[in-house]
Amino acid sequence: MKQNYLLILLCTFVLLVNCKGDDTPEENPAKVVATGKLEGKVFAKNGTKPIGGALVFTTDAQSNIYHTYSSADGSFSLTAPEGNTTLHIQTGDGKNFRTEVPVTVKKNETVTITANDSKLNQIAKMAYVKGSYDKIEDIITSLGYTATEISYQDLKNINTISQYDIIFLNCGSRTTTQTGTSTPSNDVNVYANLSTFVTNGGSLYSSDWASAYLVGGNTNTENCNAPGGFINDNLLCLKNTGAAGTYTGCNVSNTALASALGFNTLDIEYDLGAWEKIQNYDPAFWDVLVQKGNEPLMIRTGHYTNPSDPQTPVGNALNNNHITICHHTASGNNITITINQNAWSAHQAHGDTMGPCTGNSSSGNIYYTTFHNHATGNIGKAGPILEYVILNL
Structure with a gap:
């Protein structure tokens, strides 16, 4: 009888744990992840004009996204999981202007991104x-x-x-x-x-x-x-x-x-x-x-x-192995990002969809x-x- 009682308690505990789901860390603060901070300022290519509203994000091995936006003075502070990753800086849908910076996030430490690395590059023609x-x-x-x-x-x-x-x-x-x-x-x-x-x-x-x-x-x-x-x-x-x-x-x-x-x-x-x-x-x-x-x-x-228009390749962005997708979050605050097409299968498995979130x-x-x-x-x-x-x- 005592063994059955313990077995029931154990099964109940397992069910409670599984009910938490597998949301991305950005919507599940209860999930314990070792993190550090990435800070800096986003600038235009001239190196002096700060860019507000830029999307700043990293991804983990499960294609979960940690993101923030630069403020009007270009500054940002992003909490991200520790380890080697890539910091992405994008405006619009990321197709025309973006920058990718290899970074190492250190547990409980703040890493400052230099102004030279956080300049927004022109991809578009x-x-x-x-x-x-x-x-x-x-x-x-x-x-x-x-x-x-x-x-x-x-x-x-x-x-x-x-x-x-x-x-x-x-x-x-x-x-x-x-x-x-x-x-x-x-x-x-x-x-x-x-x-x-x-x-x-x-x-x-x-x-x-x-x-x-x-x-x-x-x-x-x-x-x-x-x-x-x-x-x-x-x-x-x-x-x-x-x-x-x-x-x-x-x-x-x-x-x-x-x-x-x-x-x-x-x-x-x-x-x-x-x-x-x-x-x-x-x-x-x-x-x-x-x-x-x-x-x-x-x-x-x-x-x-216009569905009657001919289909024809337009622009430079189609030739650089990047695609624009809609990253879906559990909260419904979906974000449009542009990623290397080699990463698409992992994002698709995560539930993301091809194309921007709006339009x-x-x-x-x-x-x-x-x-x-x-x-x-x-x-x-x-x-x-x-x-x-x-x-x-």
């Missing part, structure tokens, strides 16, 4: 179309990165643009003197190629009058029914009715962006009149990142795709700002926002 009112290329260069100038005519050749991961479309890049045509709204090849580019994973940034590349128009978008474009008017409608002046008290409505920047309000200077005001947009398609009251001023989507798995991102990226005067707090755009496309 970037291009821009020169504009009359914007110079996003200057901001790219100031961060220590490079972009290749391409012409409006180059946009007509899918073989030319498909070699890039990101294309920046400056405001005023569709004037007749630059395009060599008086009717760019009829350039069906340009719109078809941009659609194919995004559908196959390329990302776009356009500002102000460059909305014509997205929704149609000549040098700009004069009404919601402008001819051309590859994004339907029911998804986005703009009209060039903005007046020159300062928009005060604008709000950074996206939490991740505000955290990365270290501020959530700003004044925006619209240095030229007739800027594109967003009339209507589909909130299921676009995320609003910056707004004035209920008026969107900066939007983003990762949902664009279409094979499509790129589109960012649009109603404000300029290189205004005549000081662009103020819009500067850090545009730096964020560059690094998170």
Whole structure:
């Protein structure tokens, strides 16, 4: 009888232990793991500009992820299991900008990552179309990165643009003197190629009058029914009715962006009149990142795709043996990361899935700002926002 009683107690204990499950350490603080800390600051390639909102993570032998995010001043502190590992630093989905640092985590000790090792490397190939009112290329260069100038005519050749991961479309890049045509709204090849580019994973940034590349128009978008474009008017409608002046008290409505920047309000200077005001947009398609009251001023989507577009390799990232996946956590706070494809089987066994956690798995991102990226005067707090755009496309 006593032996049966002890056997029952033993079985009960085993069942209780097994009920804890096998969650990743980040959701199961009760699991005893010897750890140390990794600390440092994330910088742009220039070595001086701190990068906020960067994902910093390591993995253990079971493909469990230990992660944190850099603060607005670039600093991070990550608790990780002891031993030799790789510290990953990524922005966006990690496809275009990332850094990998071999590290040794020491039990109950803090290891400082040098500023030289924590610089964010450019993986993407970037291009821009020169504009009359914007110079996003200057901001790219100031961060220590490079972009290749391409012409409006180059946009007509899918073989030319498909070699890039990101294309920046400056405001005023569709004037007749630059395009060599008086009717760019009829350039069906340009719109078809941009659609194919995004559908196959390329990302776009356009500002102000460059909305014509997205929704149609000549040098700009004069009404919601402008001819051309590859994004339907029911998804986005703009009209060039903005007046020159300062928009005060604008709000950074996206939490991740505000955290990365270290501020959530700003004044925006619209240095030229007739800027594109967003009339209507589909909130299921676009995320609003910056707004004035209920008026969107900066939007983003990762949902664009056209199933009729041809499948074609786009960009440099597809050729470097890395893939983008969604790491699933027990808490549901899933994170998008880019990993070496050799590690995929272990992540798949862990329950992770191919493609980013949000948006279409094979499509790129589109960012649009109603404000300029290189205004005549000081662009103020819009500067850090545009730096964020560059690094998170």
